[in-house]
Amino acid sequence: xxxxxxxxxxxxxxxxxxxxxxxxxxxxxxxxxxxxxxxxxxxxxxxxxxxxxxxxxxxxxxxxxxxxxxxxxxxxxxxxxxxxxxxxxxxxxxxxxxxxxxxxxxxxxxxxxxxxxxxxxxxxxxxxxxx
Numbered sequence: 001x002x003x004x005x006x007x008x009x010x011x012x013x014x015x016x017x018x019x020x021x022x023x024x025x026x027x028x029x030x031x032x033x034x035x036x037x038x039x040x041x042x043x044x045x046x047x048x049x050x051x052x053x054x055x056x057x058x059x060x061x062x063x064x065x066x067x068x069x070x071x072x073x074x075x076x077x078x079x080x081x082x083x084x085x086x087x088x089x090x091x092x093x094x095x096x097x098x099x100x101x102x103x104x105x106x107x108x109x110x111x112x113x114x115x116x117x118x119x120x121x122x123x124x125x126x127x128x129x130x131x
Contacts, residue, residue, distance in 0.1 A: 012034075013032070013034050013035075015031050015032055015074060016031070016032040016106070017029055017030065017031055017032075017070070017074075018030045018102070018106050020098075020099060020102045022095055022098070022099075023094075023095070023098075024092070024095065028069050028099060029069065029070050029071065029072065030068045030069060030070070030099075030102060030103050030106045030107075031068055031069075031070045031074060032106060032107060032108075033067060033068065033107045033108070037067065038107065038108065038109065038115075041063065041064065041067055042114055042115060042118065044056060044063075044080075045057055045060065045063075045118050046118070052118070052121045052122065052125060054125065055084065056084070057118070057121065057122040057125060058122070059083050059084050059088075060118070060119065060122050061096055061097070061100040062078075062082075062083035062084075062088045062096075063080060063083045063084075064100060064103050064104065064107070064109065065078065065083065065088075065096070065099060065100060065103060066078040066079060066080055066082055066083040067107075068103040068106065068107055069099070069103075
């Protein structure tokens with residue numbers, strides 16, 4: 001395949017999927033996100049005044065998982081409401097961190113400078129609270 005044309009490049013993205021095996025024996029399926037979905041998730045973490053939305057920032061891992069984990073038909077398993085509730089609170093933290101790292105890589109957030117800055121702001125707000 002040669003160089004893409006403008007039309008080919010701007011064609012709606014075809015979803016990519018990846019199955020992540022968990023140490024507990026189960027599996028989850030991750031989907032890729034479009035650039036628009038990535039932008040929507042990032043913007044939802046920032047208040048209109050440009051500051052981190054504390055509630056959403058505190059649930060950053062769960063919010064990304066709610067967008068990325070899907071069933072066999074590509075339907076999201078979790079809503080943002082699930083991510084913002086206590087529904088994820090009893091899951092093994094190491095499992096959440098493992099899936100989050102995989103989801104960041106699979107969706108492109110791992111190399112996204114804006115997302116890294118948001119993660120840093122979340123970490124800074126957590127360390128400020130501990131002081």
